[in-house]
Amino acid sequence: MTEPNQAILPRGVAQQEFQKAIEKFRKLLGAGNVLDQDEQLVPYMKIMMPVEESRHAPSAALIATNVEQVQGVVAICNEHKIPVWTVSTGHNLGYGSSAPHHRGQVILDLKKMNKIIDVDPELCTALVEPGVTYQQLVDYIKEKGYKLWVDPPAPSAIVGPVGNTLDRGVGYTPYAEHFLFQCGMEVVLANGKVLRTAMGGVKDSNTWQVFKWGYGPYLDGIFTQSNFGIVTKMGLWLMPQPDVFKPFAVKYQKDEDIADLVELFRPLSINGVIPNGVVFVGTLYEASATVRRSDYTTDKGATSKEIIQRIRDERKIGAWTVYGALYGTQAHVDINWKIVTELVQESGKGEIVTEEQAGSDPAFKYRADLMRGNMTLTEFGLYNWRGGGGSMWFAPVSQARGSETLKQVELATQILNKHGLDYVGEFIVTQRAMHHIIDVLFNRTDEEEMKRAHDCFAELLDEFEKNGYGVYRVNTAFMNRVADSYGPVQREINKTLKRALDPNNILAPGKSGIDLDT
Template sequence: MPPNNYNVLPRGVEPSEFQTAVEKFKALLGAENVLTESSQLAPYLKIMMPVPESEHAPSAALMATTVEQVQGVVKICNEHKIPLWTVATGRNFGYGTAAPHHRGQVILDLNKMNKIIEIDPVLCTALVEPGVAYQQLVDYIKEKGYKLWVDPPAPSAIVGPVGNTLDRGVGYTPYSEHFMFACGMEVVLANGDVLRTAMGGIPNSNTWQTFKWGYGPYLDGIFTQSNYGIVTKMGFWLMPEPAAFKPFAIKYDNDEDIEDLVEMFRPLSISGVIPNAMVFVGTLWEASPTVRRSDYTTEKGATSKEIIQRIRDEHQIGAWTAYGALYGTQEQVDVNWKIVTDTVKAAGKGTIVTEEEAGDDIAFTYRADLMRGNMTLVEFGLYNWRGGGGSMWFGPVSQAKGSETRKQVELATQILNKHGLDYVGEFIVGQRAMHHLIDVLFDRTDPEEMKAAYACFDELLDEFAKHGYGVYRVNPEFMHKVADSFGPTQRAVNKTLKRALDPNNIFAPGKSGIDLED
């Protein structure tokens, strides 16, 4: 392809310079693994943010299969100042998909690096490459007959443990805080060196996946939500299959019940009576597997309280539904089940639903699958609520206190409704803190809704920051804004690390608001 035929170029890179780099990439990876045609790049261009796709268009995509190839790519990028945006398995829906932070970055796709290197069924550890998906991992565990569970996020089947952990994602079993259960990384640095963190630096180490800390400063954390290196292997801990598992749901009728149910279940979470990541699900999220907004109205704007109440009544959906599970021996589960039911009865409200009582209820089955580590894609039903392919996850963190929770719901609902959008949210309990996940859903084919969604998300970030709430993860369009909300000192430290580890600024400039050209 002649140099002047490239539709998109990296910032500051001349066509001839880019052409030279592309030829080197082809020599290293094979021409079939260097994608430059528009049709080839289309999968990396699909976005759900309320901006034109062209703002996040990549220059090319590279498919690497080995660590040595990744090192080679990094060398070429340093020589020609080519920025890399790394992706692997998964789609990252709601958080930016596979599109780069800004126009012109080259995608490094590690989807073909998909080896399950080791699983130790005795110590319950795994070591995998970034292209391994949870479905692949579950299939392998079943094939080997290991009594082990994984902890996937909601769109489990197509997501990978490496990518999700690096963005500090969460799941729904007792192993829900994914980075907490990560142990040991292999990282290609910008100078081409390969770093093995924790005990991985010891030759022939057999404790790389068993002891997180190693010796000296703990480094693994700086490679999460950052652009300081490319993780090519990661270890993590698997959950032993429990003898007994009991999922349950508790339905609450009123919007204000969120305050009481948080107060009720936080002590049971902190004490370990309910060991998994409990979830409190709002009406529209709970309805998403089976209900479409168009079933009730085609009017633009926020869905009325009357329609939301009709959905609750017609589909027997609570204002809030609490989902949790008990794990352990049958004796442990029986004791803890009595504690749970006694607590609910003492509160005088809430309808308990067990797996037997739920039967084939889609929403219950979906949640039970997540809490036992099964694969599911039911959550994508959220995107059918309004239709049109627009989605941005807004993820403020909340204290696990009822008053804080209700305050967040009311603030978010007010802002969303102001912009003609709906509150579609849930809380994931992590003992003392909760991830408040709100899916800002809109129609990307409607220019008015695109503008409204952008303004809405911008206002959500501003207003929540004013109240002292930070978000834990965000799409590329708003990464700099979120980074600013955490203050100039943190931004300066992040930039200092970037300058030391990646002086040519080739790794994902702009990721988490870290860019030497700012």
């Protein structure tokens, strides 16, 4: 889709005022770090949502290299009322990519702020800037010879820990809840002041990355999934490399098995026998590592049950495949492996597969890599299932109960199939909560399918909300809709904080539905 010729401007900002701001940005950052030509902005316009790119087209992009420049950008934005949408590595695929919430916002790109400031191999902590990627951090750890693991999300290598943690993303090792394992932030506020949270405010403190709470109200949380500040440094807790790592899979052949599986494995998650999130992967999600839909059919619409069964039979894929791992000393792992295998055997169903038995199976290797913190881009195979570059993650959260699973799968499948799309999903049980992760895949080059995908996602949100489910993350096109589902009191509190911290509404207006102008 091509961008119209008319100038793209921030809402409420005249061309002359915008040009004054651009000149000041050039003086601050250098001309090469202020991008305002159409061809320069193409990387910031790539979206996977079923809406026109022009709705999320930026007016310019700014590349900052240090905290002082970020402070300078904020000062200019306040003076000229320029809204900035901050990105770090910019690979928020399925949730909006690098594109701003709405047309005309200026991108503030922090990818060149990519210093690994410190890694402590004894206390297992790191302090990094926003542009640092998981691959960069892993390479640094290996170069130093530290026995430490990171916990990346699925598209690991190109993603940054700061951006993913700020969106409260998750991974697959025992350190999967990324915000739980974050400790200390440096934040540039809308007034240009620099806040160091928790122990970072104490002069000469050496506990910034080891004690999360500090003194007084805990502030780190308000800078996640929000637009209250720009995070320029973040502390992370890293996982000590275990003596033994034992990944495994359990394959199940019936769709209805999913209800019993959650009941079987949830106690092992709560009591720590399986310390990482237990993942229950549906057929098409599992198949995406090696299979394209076009291998079986080119018909438009939802994939038939008969074809899904053929994929299971020919590719030796279960209706559901459970993935988990054990970590620790050999003695510890041996005891827990005995608990897992006996429990599965007593249940009377399920085929256990170890790493040795899996051999070169790409689906098993992908999951094992995630659970040991290895870098992998295998998840992008999902985008080959239908092709056409369309993807939106639908991510409702529920109690970790088997009774929640079939109800959700049937509801989601009914809605997706009604709109001619497929159920491509998995559940992740993290002790008491269960994430249901569905990739709504569609063809962005087909206008009719784009409309169906948009209507489908809206209906998923509506119907799941009617059943008491809320999503924990969403793409930029649906942020206002999801904010509404959490009620008017929360929306008003967020606006109250926004008015206090950012009265000129310059920091990412619209993020998570927080915007003083709407």
